[in-house]
Structure formats: structure tokens, C-alpha cells
Amino acid sequence: MRTITYRLGAFYxxxxxGFGAHLPLLSLYLKDFGLTGMQIGTLLAAGPIVSILVQPFWGMVSDRFQAQKKILVLTLTLAAVSGLLFTVADTFRAFLILYVFLVLFQSAIVPIIDAVTLSHVQKVKGDYGSVRLYGALGFAIAVWVAGHLSEAVGLQSIFxxxxGAFLICVGIAITLPHQGLPLSTSIWSGLGKLLRIPQYIVFLVAAFLIFGPINANNSYFSLFYTAIGGAVAGVGTAFLLFAGSExxxxxxxxxxxxxxxxxxxxxLSGTVSAIRWYYYASQPSPRMVIALFLLQGISVGLFLPIAASYIRENTPIEVQVTAQAIYAAFANGLGTMVASYAAGWLLDHFGIFSTYRYFAFSSLIGAILLVLLAVRQKNVSIKRNFHKI
Structure with a gap:
């Protein structure tokens, strides 16, 4: 069992x-290749749209046919191939098609491996966060490695x-055990079960409001950092510290x-996010932004592992992958898309600092929704205990 835990850590x-190697530098690669700002924006906007559409599908198919391992191997392989083909693409249309396919296959991976890991740590009485932290370390190290390698041999190295990282993951995925969860009666009945769980729906909305700005910040941070007087080189240092703090x-x-x-x-995570964005909107010095890097760890480092565990404990076991996939599509996909578009509109009309005031307001509303959900669940628990007496 401990060997499986090590394999899962290596997988994350x-x-x-792989994510950290290409995501922060993809827009720079496309710009250097000659794409316009509109073309880059169109391409990157396609990612959340595709993930919103396909993540629930991958989750429902995985649950219905108990094909987690097969889908992992297939999608990892095809995502790796899509990424490698970027090195030979030479037109906007080719880049767009490849990016759509990359996101199409990539969208299946995280919800499935999260569900597999959560099932495993429950069996061995382990801790999901202790496994998931290797993902944060991998991302942080990749940002540093990709940045230096790109300077030495060119930006194509990010692909x-x-x-390479995804193909090694294929080898690990093949060795993972089959989960053997109860079989869902049908794809749509499983989805119907989830939609009838009020705490799950409220949690999705709160995650949409909190995590959308967190992801959108990854796109707008460089604009913010340079607007407060920071150097472009400092953006890479900031991302390394942010990701490492998680x-x-x-x-x-x-x-x-x-x-x-x-x-x-x-x-707490949502509240810290709101405070962080309000502080950014106050136009702090670059030195203070770097000094308070741990705010990223508190907000994201708490939110990611606990959110996954909360969903597992509050949804039926036979639709675990579907539940994680819909959460990912709603928070990471739709949340990121809405937050990014709203932030872009505010940037054009009122400036970058208004963008961070919006991030703060959205995060605060999400935190308030979670407070109301906590109060409701506490009241339900009290009533149940009262009836048992």
C-alpha cells in the first residue's frame, strides 16, 4: 500500500x-511565433470552454464503465502527443486545433487521479494533502527548469x-490498482444524484466564486506586478515562491x-484570498507582494486538498469521478473563464487594480456562502442528534 502512495506522489x-513547464510560457511562445494578441486570447479562451464541456463527460464515462485506469492511460498519451505536435505547428489554425485536443484529453486526468487517490488514502487511513503536495512541488520546480531551459535552448523545450512528463505518467498509471467502486446504474442517473445534493450545489457555486479569481490571477499577475513597478524577471521568482508555498x-x-x-x-482559504486581492488592489510595493508569498499557500494549499475531500465525503461513492469532474469544470473551467473575461473588461475600462477589487469581492461572496453552508450543516447535525435522544 505504501508503494502505491509513492507512485501516486510521483504521478502528481x-x-x-508538465503543467508548470508549459502553462506560464505558452503565451510567450505563441507571441514569439508571431500570433497576434487577439489570436492568443482566442486560443487560450478555448481551454476553459472545452474543459467545461468535456470534464463532466469524462467523469460520467469513468464512473459508468469503471474505466479510470484505461482513460488515464489513453488521455495522458494523447495529451502528450498533442503537446509535442506544437513543435511542428506553424499556423494559428494548427495551434488552435492542437490546443483544443490538448485540453480535451488533459481535462480527464486530474478528476480521475484525485478520485483514485482519495479512495486509496481512505483505505490506508492516509492524508490526501500529503500526496497532492507533490503536484505543487512539481509545478514550482518546472517553472524554474522551463524558464532556464528556454533561455538556453529555446521556448520549444517547454513542449x-x-x-516527457506525461509519458512517464503513463507508465505509472499502468501500475495503479483498479478501484472497484460500486457501478452506477447509468450516466444520467448518476448526474441526477449529484444535482439533488444541496450542499454539493452550494459548494460548486462557492468554488466558482473563489477559485475562478485564483486561476485568473495567473494570467493577470504579470500585468499587475509590472504596474506596481516590478521587473519582468520578478514574475518568475514570484510564481516559484507562490507555487512552492502550497x-x-x-x-x-x-x-x-x-x-x-x-x-x-x-x-479561511476564501477569506485569505479576498484579503490578498484587496491588498493587491491597494497598489503595494513589489517587495511586499513577494514577501507575502505565503498567502498563496494558505489560500490554494488549503483549498485544493480539502475541497477534494469534502466532495468525496458529501457525494455517493458510485459517482465520485463525476463529482470531482463537475467540480473541476465549474470551478476551474467556468469560474476561470468568467473571472478572466470580467477581469479583462475591468482592465480595459478601469485599470488593473479594479480587476483585483473584483477578485476580492468575488472571493468574499464565496466565503460567505461557505459560512452559510457550514451553519446549515451544523443545524442539520444538531437536529439529527436531537431526534436520536
Missing amino acids: FLLFF YLYG APIMRVAGRFAKRYGMLSLIV
Whole structure:
């Protein structure tokens, strides 16, 4: 069992190494290749749209046919091939088609491996955050490696790093055990079960409001950082510290969740996010932004592992992958798309600091929704205990 835990940790490290190798530098590669700002924006906007459409599909198929391992191997391979083909693409149309396919296959991976990991750690009485933290480490290291390698041999190297990391993940995925969860009666009945769980729906909305701005910040941070007087080189340092700060928080997230409750810590995460964005909107110095890098760890490092565990504990076991996939599509896909478009409109009309005021307001509303959800669940628990007496 411990060997499986190590394999899952290695899988997360390599998976997010692949993400970190290409995501921060993709727009720069496309710009250097000669694409216009409109073309780059159109291409990057296609990602959230595709993930919104296909992530629930991958989850429902995986649950219905118990094909987690097969889908992982297939989608990892095809995503790696799509990434490697970027090195030979030479037109906007080719880049767009490849990016759509890359996101199409990539969207299946995280919800499935999350569900597999959550099932495993429950069996061995382990902690999801202690495994997921390797993803944060992989992303942080990849940003540094890709940046230096790109300077040395060119930006095309980001796709070789991405493809190589994903192909190694294929080898790990083949060795993972089959979960053997109860079989869902049908795809649509499984979806219907989820939509009848009120706490799941409220949680999705809150995640949409909190995590959408967190992801959108990845696109707008460089504009913000240079607007407050920071150097372009400092953006890479900031991302390295931000991503690296998530790992130690993930390590202890499960322990704190048992002591203080999952919703309490997710409320803390949303509140810290709101405070962080309000502080950014106040136009702080670049030095203070870097100095307070741990705010990223508290917000993201708490939110990611505890949110996945909360969904597992509040949804039927036979639709676990579907539940994680819909959460990913709603928070990472739709949330990111809406936050990015709203931020772009505010940027054009009122400037970059108004964008961060919007991020703060959205995160605060999400945190308030989670407080109301926590109060409701506490009241339900009290009523149940009362009826037992």
C-alpha cells in the first residue's frame, strides 16, 4: 500500500511538472511565433470552454464503465502527443486545433487521479494533502527548469518537458490498482444524484466564486506586478515562491481539517484570498507582494486538498469521478473563464487594480456562502442528534 502512495506522489509531481513547464510560457511562445494578441486570447479562451464541456463527460464515462485506469492511460498519451505536435505547428489554425485536443484529453486526468487517490488514502487511513503536495512541488520546480531551459535552448523545450512528463505518467498509471467502486446504474442517473445534493450545489457555486479569481490571477499577475513597478524577471521568482508555498500547507491540511472541520478551513482559504486581492488592489510595493508569498499557500494549499475531500465525503461513492469532474469544470473551467473575461473588461475600462477589487469581492461572496453552508450543516447535525435522544 505504501508503494502505491509513492507512485501516486510521483504521478502528481510529474503531472504538475508538465503543467508548470508549459502553462506560464505558452503565451510567450505563441507571441514569439508571431500570433497576434487577439489570436492568443482566442486560443487560450478555448481551454476553459472545452474543459467545461468535456470534464463532466469524462467523469460520467469513468464512473459508468469503471474505466479510470484505461482513460488515464489513453488521455495522458494523447495529451502528450498533442503537446509535442506544437513543435511542428506553424499556423494559428494548427495551434488552435492542437490546443483544443490538448485540453480535451488533459481535462480527464486530474478528476480521475484525485478520485483514485482519495479512495486509496481512505483505505490506508492516509492524508490526501500529503500526496497532492507533490503536484505543487512539481509545478514550482518546472517553472524554474522551463524558464532556464528556454533561455538556453529555446521556448520549444517547454513542449518536450510537458510531453516527457506525461509519458512517464503513463507508465505509472499502468501500475495503479483498479478501484472497484460500486457501478452506477447509468450516466444520467448518476448526474441526477449529484444535482439533488444541496450542499454539493452550494459548494460548486462557492468554488466558482473563489477559485475562478485564483486561476485568473495567473494570467493577470504579470500585468499587475509590472504596474506596481516590478521587473519582468520578478514574475518568475514570484510564481516559484507562490507555487512552492502550497506544498507545506497541503502537508498539514488534512490534520487541521480533522481538528477544525473542512468547511471552516475552506472559509479561511476564501477569506485569505479576498484579503490578498484587496491588498493587491491597494497598489503595494513589489517587495511586499513577494514577501507575502505565503498567502498563496494558505489560500490554494488549503483549498485544493480539502475541497477534494469534502466532495468525496458529501457525494455517493458510485459517482465520485463525476463529482470531482463537475467540480473541476465549474470551478476551474467556468469560474476561470468568467473571472478572466470580467477581469479583462475591468482592465480595459478601469485599470488593473479594479480587476483585483473584483477578485476580492468575488472571493468574499464565496466565503460567505461557505459560512452559510457550514451553519446549515451544523443545524442539520444538531437536529439529527436531537431526534436520536
